Amino acid sequence: MPSARIIGTGSYLPPKVLTNADLEKLVDTSDEWILTRTGIVERRIAPEEEATSDLALRAAQAALEAAGLDPVDLDMILVATITPDMPFPSTACVLQDRLGARRAAAMDLSAACSGFIYGLGMADGLIRAGTARTVLLLGAETLTKVVNWQDRNTCVLFGDGAGAVVLRADEGERGILSTHLYADGSKGSLLILPGCGSRHPVSHAAVDAGLAKMQMNGGNEVFKLAVRAMEDAALTALKQHGLEVSDVDHLITHQANLRIISALGQRLGVPDHKVEVTIRKYGNTSAASIPIALDEAVRAGRVKAGEIVLLCAFGGGLTWASSLIRW
Numbered sequence: 001m002p003s004a005r006i007i008g009t010g011s012y013l014p015p016k017v018l019t020n021a022d023l024e025k026l027v028d029t030s031d032e033w034i035l036t037r038t039g040i041v042e043r044r045i046a047p048e049e050e051a052t053s054d055l056a057l058r059a060a061q062a063a064l065e066a067a068g069l070d071p072v073d074l075d076m077i078l079v080a081t082i083t084p085d086m087p088f089p090s091t092a093c094v095l096q097d098r099l100g101a102r103r104a105a106a107m108d109l110s111a112a113c114s115g116f117i118y119g120l121g122m123a124d125g126l127i128r129a130g131t132a133r134t135v136l137l138l139g140a141e142t143l144t145k146v147v148n149w150q151d152r153n154t155c156v157l158f159g160d161g162a163g164a165v166v167l168r169a170d171e172g173e174r175g176i177l178s179t180h181l182y183a184d185g186s187k188g189s190l191l192i193l194p195g196c197g198s199r200h201p202v203s204h205a206a207v208d209a210g211l212a213k214m215q216m217n218g219g220n221e222v223f224k225l226a227v228r229a230m231e232d233a234a235l236t237a238l239k240q241h242g243l244e245v246s247d248v249d250h251l252i253t254h255q256a257n258l259r260i261i262s263a264l265g266q267r268l269g270v271p272d273h274k275v276e277v278t279i280r281k282y283g284n285t286s287a288a289s290i291p292i293a294l295d296e297a298v299r300a301g302r303v304k305a306g307e308i309v310l311l312c313a314f315g316g317g318l319t320w321a322s323s324l325i326r327w
């Protein structure tokens with residue numbers, strides 16, 4: 001059975017920067033609060049005229065170039081996002097057209113901040129089963145379009161961006177070793193965008209009631225759940241492959257809060273120099289955060305062939321996940 005190997009990575013961040021000082025002018029907050037509670041210094045904001053597929057397109061082109069492939073080589077495009085261009089057609093179909101990937105099937109998947117690892121699980125399964133040989137997987141978001149800019153609890157946290165990987169069937173030892181996916185729908189209301197679906201269809205009333213914007217009900221509870229759940233998922237993955245924490249060369253987690261990333265690293269016993277951190281400059285980009293951090297680590301030459309990369313994520317749903325990769 002072939003394994004799914006990542007043969008190219010790419011990312012794109014819109015150039016416009018929103019600093020903590022800028023946010024001080026919008027809501028009752030301070031650079032000091034944001035920095036000490038989250039580790040975020042600034043985040044990127046997509047322009048009004050750009051949608052998620054615009055960011056995804058540039059990340060996809062970079063990943064395909066790194067892989068040395070043409071869009072017509074793709075069998076499948078998966079886009080993990082909770083901020084699609086529109087309910088349908090999927091952002092993946094929009095991307096398929098814009099790339100000219102005319103042989104590729106295309107679909108979106110929704111697992112909030114865990115979406116990229118969920119997508120890795122799907123891509124791995126498709127490749128192992130022989131359904132697809134070459135898969136383009138993206139995490140792409142424009143969360144600042146669904147943030148309530150009057151709510152200091154959420155608007156300081158999020159940013160826009162896209163990350164992409166190209167996976168290809170490989171007969172060697174390298175590739176995705178496994179993915180572990182989890183969900184607890186009973187806690188869905190902790191992180192929610194309640195309106196503009198079939199429950200509360202688009203209407204003036206729904207918009208006026210704030211239902212078209214993201215809500216976080218209990219950030220502190222999410223914080224504690226996130227650390228525990230990602231630790232469990234990480235240890236389960238290592239145990240399955242008979243690996244120790246000391247075998248991990250790189251820990252790349254969803255970037256929601258620097259304190260969550262540090263707490264996870266400390267609980268697992270992974271030293272700081274093995275932990276990738278991008279949250280300072282990009283904030284929480286949901287499904288995009290892991291592939292962006294992975295791309296930056298790869299392009300900086302930090303990730304070497306044969307090394308063990310551990311991915312962990314946690315997000316709305318609730319969902320959480322881990323993946324082990326032999327690079």
Ligand code: ACO
Binds near residue numbers: 033284
């Ligand atoms: N500026 C100033 N004060 C603020 C701000 C702000 N931007 N935001 C909240 N506060 C206040 C609160 O109102 C509260 O005040 P009170 O004590 O008077 O009520 C106080 O700060 C402390 O609030 P806590 O919730 O206890 O703060 P905490 O240290 O937990 O930090 C945070 C909050 C950053 C949200 C943290 O809990 C967190 O990161 N949680 C996890 C979020 C997460 O992981 N999301 C992941 C998924 S997102 C997705 O799936 C789309």
